[in-house]
Amino acid sequence: MGFLRPSAGRATIAGLDCWSQAPAVKRLVGYLPSEFAFDPGLTGAQILTYLGHLRGGVDRSYVQQLCERLDFDPGKRFREYSRGNRQKLGLIQAFMHRPRLLILDEPSSGLDPLNQQEFYRMLREVQSEGHTVFLSSHILPEVEQTCSRVGIIRDGRLVEVNEVSRLKHMRQQTVVISFPGPASPEWFQGLPGVAAVRLNRDGRELHLDVQGELQAVIKAAAAHDALSLSTQEPSLEEIFLRFYQVDQPVAAGR
């Protein structure tokens, strides 16, 4: 956004340099900061009009439509808005010029569940129109629901960037297998993709951490007359936490 001067390298959006061509970049971008602050004496309508003018004019009927979708009252002064309403105002100003790229920092914080759902619909619409949404969030189920690709930052470095589905697929899943009689971990140790095997207390159930395909595990389970087999796919949150485990080395940024 041209806020911070790079200490090294350069950042580009749509081929434009974010520092030297900042105004051109900002024309393409709708931005919501984590804390939306503004002149407390202006009304929501005045703020939207003012920012619209600074953008060189926006479609007023679309602004009104956005206000209605998020149930936002633009007649109040900024200082009178609750946190949720300030967030709605921030979202409307980010969406109002139909940007090619949306950069949203914690966009749903403060929104009630109904408005959150409406916001997710708005995201899906802009995505379906071919626009890009760049969203930063600590609410990982929200990321899982709205994003197609995620990047994970640890200690200020990008440690993973991937499709959500591939990321989940690539990462370990837990397989629980029940047997009619006492089971042995040795049956599965050494099979391709099996990282760990644990026996539960009654000795008839095994918990396996498996990475990748499950054919070898299924065959071995069938060979020992398994009664049931279930898999637990890790949530994005679990994947994220694994990246933050102390012993997990930080990979180079991609």
Added chain:
Amino acid sequence: MLRTIWLKTLREYWIAVLCWGLGLGLLIYAMYATAQDALSAGVTQIYQSFSFYGDQVALNTIPGYVTFRVFGTTLPAFLAIWAILAGARLVRGDEERGTLDVLLSQPLARIRLLLEKLLALILAILVMMLIISLFILLGQLSAKQAADYPRALLTALNVGLFELIFASIALLISQFVRWRGAAAGWTAAILVIMFLFDSVGRVQHDFDWLRHLSIFYYYNVNKPLIPSVAANWGAVMLLVLLAVVLIVAGALLFARRDLGGVALQLALNGQRQPATVERARALARAAGDPFLRSLGLRTLRAQFTALFWWTVITLFFVEFLTALIPSLLDIFRKAVEGNAVMSQLFSGYNVATNQGFLGATVFAFVPVALTIFALTLAHSWSRDLDNQRLEIILSMPQSRLRLLAEHASAVILASLIPPLLIWLSLLLTASIINLRIDVGDTAAACFSMLPLEWLTAALVYLLATRLSSGLTTGLVSVFLALSFLMEFLQPMLKLPEWLINLSIFHLYGSPITEGMRWGPTLTVLGLTLVVGLAALLHFRQSSLVARA
């Protein structure tokens, strides 16, 4: 200090208590220290024409002189600025910040919370008054008067009672309005009206009854410093009673109203639903607002109230002194003739001429006031950078150069208005009262202030690229204060030429008597240009978070 609400509130006051106490104390001391010289020089002759300003009781004695100069109007009115702000924010400040919700979620009655905060305010006023009473004592000693601490203490306590009343008025009004600024504004208006009631009643005997409506009157009935004035306990009781009534009313309203709401809503509840503003109407109304078209226009609009009041107050000051010239000039001539002390009082101006009088009274102070005005205008930029209000503006497709240039243009335009109006009004008043002043010299005096204002603003912009808002304002304020003090005390300090030329007020000089001084004016303008350009270039290159 964080064990109770009153201790925590008192902790918030201690810097203000020290600064105001010591500042006003030094003023009192200085007044005592110079009283004998001023009285010997016959200054009472001049003050006899200032009856609107205060009671003239025993004016030819040191206690009478100090009471008239300091305790009659100046000190109580000046300190009331603090008292009013403190009263207005006592609960409304916490409400605006959202901290009152947290406090009131504790097992604590509202009345108790308010009373604890009031206790802290009263203690703060008391400590301030104790400091002031000590400086009165020191003043008495410096003027070789008999030390009379009981009178000093009673004088300070009388001031304290006056301040408590205005703080209580602000507290009461803050129950009826949503914002502390509005409460402070209304209370300040009451202060001015009270002063006018007292002044008009004193000057025009037909309106003597007006004085009895003024708090200033009941405060000034007692003059503990002057032994010949007997104590009027009735007036004291009346003021105490007024303070109690105001506090009780404020506390009761606070206990009953909605948090974040106003007192009068109690009566409206259930009768009227809050109006829901139609979205389309609100957006259409905003679309028709011309001041939302650019950052420059928005800045100008945001500064309009400040511009209006600074201009009105400065014009009032200028007009008032100009209108006094015909009646005071002769008195000044007699007072100054062959009197070195009096000449020094007016910084070497020949106050027996119209323009000399204007130079000593108007143009010795207005440039300082207008540079402070420019500082406050430019301060909005650094403040907005600090509190992230500019973040969203800077995400708009406009270059940083353009945004800063627009803000600076608005400040340049706003700072142009007071000097222009001062010049026009001076010419108008002079022609009405048939006063001869030189049009060119007056224009030079007014418009030479512009480079000073612009340099001040440019310094704020430059420092704000690297430093926080508070530090920026502090540094520029120190620069202005040093500039003023160097120039003001130059007759005594006799600083070398290279050093005194660092004072922008010295570079301003005395264009009202000497005409336009192109050299120094162009120097300041050139400096402004360099600092302004440096600010633009630095801002273009700097990271937003890299400010100290």
